[in-house]
Structure formats: structure tokens, C-alpha cells
Amino acid sequence: MGMTITEKILAAHAGLEHVEPGQLINAKVDLALGNDITAPLAIQEFKKLGVKKVFDPERVVLVPDHFTPAKDIQSAEQAKILREFAREQGLTNYFEIGRMGIEHCLLPEAGLVGPGDLVIGADSHTCTYGALGAFATGVGSTDLAAAMVTGELWFKVPATILFRYHGKLQPWVGGKDLIIYTIGQIGVDGARYMAMEFTGEAVRELSMDGRFTMANMAIEAGGKNGIFAVDEKTKAYIQGRLKRDYRIYASDPDARYAETIDIDVAKIEPQVALPHLPENARSVKEIGEIKIDQVVIGSCTNGRLEDLRIAAQLLRGKKVHPEVRLIIIPGTQKIYAGALAEGLITIFIEAGAAVSTPTCGPCLGGHMGILARGERAVATTNRNFVGRMGHPESEVYLAGPAVAAASAVKGRIAAPEEAI
Amino acid sequence: MLIQGKCHTFGNDIDTDAIIPARYLNTSDPGELARHCMEDADPTFAGRVKAGEIIVAGKNFGCGSSREHAPVAIKAAGVAAVVAASFARIFYRNAINIGLPIFESPAAAAGIAAGDEIKIDAGKGEIVNLTKGETYPVASFPPFMQELIAAGGLMPYVAGKVGGYS
Numbered sequence: 001m002g003m004t005i006t007e008k009i010l011a012a013h014a015g016l017e018h019v020e021p022g023q024l025i026n027a028k029v030d031l032a033l034g035n036d037i038t039a040p041l042a043i044q045e046f047k048k049l050g051v052k053k054v055f056d057p058e059r060v061v062l063v064p065d066h067f068t069p070a071k072d073i074q075s076a077e078q079a080k081i082l083r084e085f086a087r088e089q090g091l092t093n094y095f096e097i098g099r100m101g102i103e104h105c106l107l108p109e110a111g112l113v114g115p116g117d118l119v120i121g122a123d124s125h126t127c128t129y130g131a132l133g134a135f136a137t138g139v140g141s142t143d144l145a146a147a148m149v150t151g152e153l154w155f156k157v158p159a160t161i162l163f164r165y166h167g168k169l170q171p172w173v174g175g176k177d178l179i180i181y182t183i184g185q186i187g188v189d190g191a192r193y194m195a196m197e198f199t200g201e202a203v204r205e206l207s208m209d210g211r212f213t214m215a216n217m218a219i220e221a222g223g224k225n226g227i228f229a230v231d232e233k234t235k236a237y238i239q240g241r242l243k244r245d246y247r248i249y250a251s252d253p254d255a256r257y258a259e260t261i262d263i264d265v266a267k268i269e270p271q272v273a274l275p276h277l278p279e280n281a282r283s284v285k286e287i288g289e290i291k292i293d294q295v296v297i298g299s300c301t302n303g304r305l306e307d308l309r310i311a312a313q314l315l316r317g318k319k320v321h322p323e324v325r326l327i328i329i330p331g332t333q334k335i336y337a338g339a340l341a342e343g344l345i346t347i348f349i350e351a352g353a354a355v356s357t358p359t360c361g362p363c364l365g366g367h368m369g370i371l372a373r374g375e376r377a378v379a380t381t382n383r384n385f386v387g388r389m390g391h392p393e394s395e396v397y398l399a400g401p402a403v404a405a406a407s408a409v410k411g412r413i414a415a416p417e418e419a420i
Numbered sequence: 421m422l423i424q425g426k427c428h429t430f431g432n433d434i435d436t437d438a439i440i441p442a443r444y445l446n447t448s449d450p451g452e453l454a455r456h457c458m459e460d461a462d463p464t465f466a467g468r469v470k471a472g473e474i475i476v477a478g479k480n481f482g483c484g485s486s487r488e489h490a491p492v493a494i495k496a497a498g499v500a501a502v503v504a505a506s507f508a509r510i511f512y513r514n515a516i517n518i519g520l521p522i523f524e525s526p527a528a529a530a531g532i533a534a535g536d537e538i539k540i541d542a543g544k545g546e547i548v549n550l551t552k553g554e555t556y557p558v559a560s561f562p563p564f565m566q567e568l569i570a571a572g573g574l575m576p577y578v579a580g581k582v583g584g585y586s
Contacts, residue, residue: 024564041448074446124486140488140514146578189480193509364442385437387460
């Protein structure tokens with residue numbers, strides 16, 4: 001019986017010939033990641049064990065990105081725990097403010113993840129790296145602590161749902177629209193405990209940035225991981241970045257899937273997920289007049305250069321609506337520099353947007369754009385739960401960068417064409 | 421394992437932002453987290469819940485973020501166990517890893533009302549609703565997870581392999 005790409009990566013890291021969905025395995029991890037919210041707890045647990053050194057100082061990655069640059073004294077103390085641990089352990093992959101990025105934009109960009117890797121991160125959006133043909137999944141702080149000690153972790157092999165995207169994408173439709181549409185189809189627990197394998201000619205057409213966006217939101221359907229097959233675009237992306245050997249795995253023709261879901265992308269219009277769950281997917285054209293107070297373009301979901309280019313296309317020569325605040329957050333310093341070199345930052349500033357240093361900031365209601373009671377935001381982020389971006393009576397509408405930029409100009413949720 | 425207590429009920433898809441909003445994540449102090457436990461789902465919960473009581477919820481409890489602060493906040497609030505129709509995957513791992521008892525039972529989630537007194541018998545694989553006189557089956561843990569639970573969580577389990585834990 002054949003195996004899926006997910007099963008093959010897990011089997012290889014567990015030293016097994018074959019694994020089955022549901023099987024409990026112990027597997028080696030290639031990379032273990034933590035941030036300024038999750039790593040302090042992990043470091044505390046690590047220290048309780050009395051172990052002196054992490055399993056490999058090159059494979060434990062710490063990124064202070066959530067409440068940084070430190071928003072208050074307590075956050076500064078949390079970030080300091082990471083900094084001191086990184087120094088004490090001689091970690092080669094600690095990323096300081098000014099040289100960092102939002103972790104899931106940063107790690108692929110820095111060449112730390114490659115095809116066939118098994119990556120765990122104490123952050124639920126660790127599943128982003130599946131775009132590179134890696135198995136990557138979010139865990140908690142205690143799991144991270146155990147992996148920092150042993151370089152291994154237990155996993156239950158997930159069953160896989162195969163998604164096949166057919167047809168040609170409509171204008172302004174990208175990875176974000178496909179994944180919101182997909183979550184709308186299967187629900188926020190539609191892939192609970194499962195692998196989501198994204199295939200078909202429509203996703204092969206997506207850039208790597210679009211694929212990162214899709215894999216990123218696998219968790220919003222409850223998925224354990226999201227994964228793409230490696231192709232020429234993947235190889236071009238890792239070229240010059242990845243410094244390690246890698247191995248390409250592909251699903252066997254006779255691999256077993258729990259389910260196969262075919263999606264015709266030709267009928268998918270730009271999507272918006274209404275409050276308060278990512279499964280509340282609608283076409284932007286069918287939601288009517290919804291006035292907004294703020295737009296956020298950024299995050300580990302849509303803070304990459306392609307996202308900023310799309311936003312700039314719609315903001316060039318335009319002004320942000322007088323009653324709207326537009327906050328744009330490039331995902332990494334490199335993306336920021338790239339946007340600067342391309343003139344995108346000037347377009348944003350001339351349009352009346354605030355541009356921030358990389359941070360998760362407003363996505364999780366941390367800082368840099370918190371919503372007041374009753375306020376509404378369109379955000380290219382990943383969650384629209386109650387209180388996610390601020391006051392429990394505020395609202396978040398999730399969308400891609402095109403709808404977000406168009407909405408910033410119109411002062412209400414708008415289709416991209418309306419802003420041209 | 422026998423756990424008996426009064427129930428607080430919640431709906432489906434209770435996410436980790438509702439369990440512990442990110443605005444309180446600039447600390448990992450359990451006592452501080454407990455003060456805001458379930459705040460965006462029910463702002464009165466942290467003030468009402470008493471040690472030994474039980475949370476009962478619908479499907480996909482703990483969806484969203486990987487923040488272990490969620491089960492930590494629940495445990496530190498004195499909650500003895502969480503019963504749900506189903507759990508989101510990372511919350512499930514986190515709860516087992518930190519030693520918060522969780523039980524998956526769609527029947528219990530459907531049958532239990534707020535204020536009901538229940539008795540969870542993990543050994544027998546059942547939950548008895550003492551208020552209503554009903555009994556619901558509970559899914560049992562695979563042997564490896566039973567080992568983790570018996571050890572008191574993941575770190576004590578790992579400690580058994582690499583040395584001490586204090």
C-alpha cells in the first residue's frame with residue numbers, strides 16, 4: 001500500500017519503512033521553534049529537567065515576534081528570557097529586533113526549512129512550511145521543551161484529505177481566497193487531526209508566497225499540517241537559501257486518502273470570512289455594505305512581498321478613506337527592504353498608511369493596532385475569533401491583500417475592481 | 421481516576437483566544453492567567469468557578485492558537501476536568517502534557533446542562549450525570565497516552581528517560 005507525502009516524511013523521521021494513519025510514533029525533529037509567548041514556558045520546563053544543553057544549538061530557533069518590539073515591561077521580560085537563553089545555549093538561530101521577521105515568513109526566507117523536513121513549532125501557524133514539501137506542525141510549550149532536550153517528539157500519524165484545485169483563477173483571486181473558500185466548505189474542524197494535501201493545476205500556478213498562505217491556514221480547518229508537492233517553483237525558492245541537504249517526497253499513486261475534495265477555482269471570487277470564525281466564507285460581492293474602521297495588511301499569512309505588491313497595485317495614487325486607518329506590516333526585514341526598493345513603501349505612505357517594523361502585533365490583539373469597542377477591521381490575518389484583535393465587541397473580517405487594500409480606499413468592504 | 425463536580429457549559433468551537441485572550445499573554449504566571457480564564461466566552465466565569473468544578477463544551481474545544489496558557493489557565497482556575505464532544509489537536513496535546521484531565525464524549529457534551537453534578541470514571545470509561553441519572557460513554561486513551569497521563573505529563577515522562585525533574 002502506498003503512502004502520502006505526510007506519511008513518508010513521518011516514517012523517515014521515525015526510522016520506519018511504513019506508517020499508517022492513527023499510528024503513534026516517536027520521530028526526530030529537524031527544527032524546533034519558539035516565540036516570545038510560547039518559549040518562556042518551554043525554557044522554564046527545560047530548566048526544570050536539569051539538562052545543560054539543547055539537543056542541537058543550530059536546530060532550536062527562537063524568534064521574538066509577537067509582542068515585540070516590546071510593547072510593555074512584562075513583554076520585555078518575556079523577550080529577555082529568549083535572548084538570555086539563546087546566548088547561554090549558543091543558539092545560532094536567534095533573531096533580534098531589527099534583524100528578524102514574523103517567524104513563519106522568516107524561517108523559509110532564511111533557508112532554515114527545506115523539503116522533507118520535520119519541523120515543530122510552539123506556534124499554531126508552524127504548518128506554513130508545508131508549502132515547501134515539509135511536514136510542519138504546531139505544538140505547545142511543553143512539547144517544545146521536550147524536543148529541545150531530546151530532538152524527538154511523539155506524533156499520531158494523521159489521515160490525509162486530498163484537495164484538488166482545478167481550473168483557472170479569476171483576477172485578484174489568490175492563495176488566501178482559496179484557503180478561506182476551502183475552510184468555508186469543510187468548517188473549522190473539517191480537517192481536525194488530519195493532513196491537508198493541496199494539489200491540482202490551480203495551486204501549481206500559485207507562487208510560493210500564495211502557497212505559504214494556504215498552508216498557513218490549514219490549522220484554521222483544524223488540520224495538523226498542510227502540505228504541497230515539491231516542484232520547480234519550490235526548488236527555485238530554496239535555491240541559494242537552504243544550506244542543508246534535503247529530500248523530496250511525493251505521494252504514491254496508490255496512497256490512501258480519508259477523502260478527496262475537488263474544487264473548481266474558476267467559480268471562486270475574492271473571499272471574505274465574516275466574524276467570528278474563519279469558516280464564515282462569502283464572496284466579497286455578496287456581503288453588502290459593511291463600513292470599516294481599520295485595515296491590517298501583514299501577518300504570517302499575508303505579509304510577504306507578493307502581498308505587498310498586490311496592495312500597492314490598488315493603492316498607487318489613491319488615498320486611504322478618511323475614516324479608515326491602514327496599517328501595513330512587512331513580514332520580515334528583507335521583505336521590508338524589498339518593498340522599499342520597489343517603491344511600494346512610498347506608495348503606502350503617500351496613500352496615508354502606517355508602515356510598521358515586522359511584528360505579529362495586531363493579528364492577535366497584541367499591539368500596533370488594537371480595536372476599540374464596536375470597531376470593525378478587514379485584515380489579511382488568519383483568525384477572526386471574538387476579541388482576536390482587541391475589544392471583545394470588535395469585529396475582524398478576514399480577506400486577501402486585494403480586498404483589504406480596496407476596502408481601505410473605499411471605507412467599506414469592497415471588491416478589488418471597485419478601487420481601480 | 422474518579423472526578424466528581426458541578427458543570428459549567430460552553431458551546432462549540434471555543435477557541436484559545438476565548439479561553440485566554442492574547443492581551444493577557446505577556447505573562448506565563450498561572451495565577452494571573454487563571455484570573456482571565458474563559459473571559460471572552462463568559463466574563464463572569466473566572467469569578468464564579470470553584471475548585472473541583474468541570475467545564476463541559478461542544479465540538480472542537482480549544483481550537484486556534486498553540487498557547488499552552490489555555491490549559492494552564494483552566495487548570496490554575498481550579499477546574500478539575502474538561503469534557504467536550506471533541507478537542508482541537510494542539511489543545512488536546514497540551515492538556516495531556518501539563519496534566520489537565522480531558523475527556524471526549526459527544527453524548528456527555530449533549531446531555532449535560534449547566535449546574536449538573538457529574539462523576540467521571542476514567543477506569544470504567546463512563547461519565548455519570550448524578551443530576552439527571554444518565555450515563556455517557558467516554559473514549560479511552562491509547563496506552564502510550566495513558567503512560568503520559570500516569571507520569572503526570574510529558575516532562576515527568578521525559579525526565580524518566582534523561583534524569584530528574586523538579
